[in-house]
Amino acid sequence: MKAEEILKLDIKKELVNLLDEKFIFERKAFPYMSNDREIYVAIVNPNDINTEMHIKSISRKRVILTKISSDEFYLLVRRYFGIGAGMFSEVEKPTITFEKDFNIDDSKESAEVVQFVNKVLQDAYNKGATDVHLEPTKDDTLLRYRIDGVLHNISIPKSIQNVYLAVVSRIKIMAEMDIAEKRLPQDGRIKIKTKGEDTELRISVIPTINGESIVIRILANQKREMDLEKLGMSPKILRDFKDLINKPNGIILVTGPTGSGKTTTLFSAIKEINDGSQKILTIEDPVEYQLDGVSQIQAKSEIGFDFATGLRAILRHDTDIIMIGEIRDKETAEIAIRSSLTGHLVFATLHTNDSISSVTRLIDMGIEPYLITSSLVGVLAQRLVRRICPYCKTEKILDNGKKTWYGKGCDYCFHTGYKGRTSIHELYIIDDVTKKDILTGKSNFEIKKNQVDNGWKTLKDDGMDKAELGETTFEEVIKVAW
Secondary structure, eight states, X not given: OOHHHHHTSOOOHHHHTTSOHHHHHXXXXXXXXXXXXXEEEEXXXXXXHHHHHHHHHHHOSEEEEEEOOHHHHHHHHHHHHOTTTTTTSOOOOOOOEXXXXXXXOOSHHHHHHHHHHHHHHHHHHHTTOSEEEEEEOSXXXXXXXXXXXXXXXXXXXXXXXXXXXXXXXXXXXXXXXXXXXXXXXXXXXXXXXXXXXXXXXXXXXXXXXXXXXXXXXXXXXXXXXXXXXGSOOOHHHHHHHHHHHTSSSEEEEEEOSTTSSHHHHHHHHHHHHOOSSSOEEEEESSOOOOOTTOEEEEOBGXXXXXXXXXXXXXXXXXXXXXXXXXXXXXXXXXXXXXXXXXXXXXEEEEOOXXXXXXXXXXXXXXXXXXXXXXHEEEEEEEEEEEEEOTTSEEEEEOTTSOEEEEEOOOGGGTTSSEEEXXXXXXXXXXXXXXXXXXXXXXXXXXXXXXXXXXXXXXXXXHHHHHHHTTSSOHHHHHHHHO
C-alpha cells in the first residue's frame, strides 16, 4: 500500500494504542492495519530489525513494513495525536517567525513549549482560522479554531495538560503581559511574519476556575478579502453603495451584530475611495486593520479619550473623511451628524438587526428626525453566511422540483459542507420618499412595506438569491437572516 493511501485510511485507535506513544515517535513506526495473522506498519526506516521484532512480540503477528518519508510519518501521527504530536521528540519546524526575539530558558521543556505554540499559530493561520481558543478544563486542555464563524475542536496530545501553565506563560511573554498576574484579565498583541506576510495577533487572557483561558485573534485571516468587489454584494447593491461612498458628505452606516463583517466592509469602502486626494481619519476601539494613507486613532476610554473626544479633535484636523468604529451614545451621534452637515463624509457602524431599524435606534438615542434626514444618506445591513464547499458541492432536487445545492462534507471543509464565507446585504437609501416617512413618524413596518412594494430586497431576499445560485444553502440563510 502506498503512503498516500495509508494517509486516507480510518485507522482504529485500538490498533494505534497497541504500541506505546513514546515508542511510535522514537522508532517512527505507525501501525495502520491488521488482521488475524498480520499487522501492517508504516515506518521511516524499514531496515530497523529491532523495531520489527518488538512489534512482533507485542502483537504476536507477522509484521509487514511499508516505507514512508519523515514528512508522511508526521502527517500520519498528527491525524491521530493532534497538533504538537511528538513534542517531546524531534518534529518538523514551523515556518512562522516573530518580529522580535523572545528570551526563554534554554531547557528542553521550554524549547518544546515554544515549538508547540509556534505550531498552533502556524496551523491556525494555514487553515484560515480567525480565532484560536486554548481552554483549560478540569481534566484536559481544549484547542479550538474558529473557521468561517464556527468553532472546530482540534486534537492535541494529552501531555499538553502537563505543560499548559508554561504554554500560557510563553504566550503572555510574547504579548508583553504580566506573567505573574493570574487573577485579572489581560490583553496584548504579537506581531508575526508567516509566508512573507506581516500580521498581528490580538491576545486575550482571562482567569477561569480551571486556569487561564486564551483567545488569539488572527487579524490577517480577517482582512484577506478587504475589497468591495469580493464581499459578495449583488451587482445592484454594489453599484448603489459605490454611489453612496463617493458622495461629498453625509453619514453612511453599516449595521449588523458582532462578527458580521461590518469593519471589513467599512475599510473596503475607505480603500475604494482612498486616492490620496483627501484626508482620512478613523477612531476605533481597537484598531484592527492598518491602511496606508489613513490616519488611525485608538480610543482609550480609561483615560477619558472616548469616541466623542476623539471626534472633536478630528474636526479640528482638516479632515475630509471620518470613520467611527461604533456610534454608542447620543454625544457621538450628534458629533457625527454635525460633521456630516459641515461637509464631511462620515462612515460608522451601529448595532441593529436591519437597516431600517437604524433610524429608530438614532431616535432612541435622542437624535431629532430632521437631523437624521438631513445627514443620513444610506444604511447597509449585512450578515455573513458560509459558502458551500466547492470540492464536495452536490446538486439536490427539492420536492417542489426546484434545484438546490449542498456540501456532502470532505477533508477540505472539515466535513461541514462549507468553506469560506460571503455576505448577504440590504441597502437602505435615504431618498425624498424615505425622508418623508421618517419625518411623519411612520413605523419601521410601514417604511419597510413601502420599500418592498417598490422592489427593495431585504437581507432574506438577498440570501435566498444566493442560495438559489448555489453560493450558500437555504439552511444557512434561515439561520442568520430569519
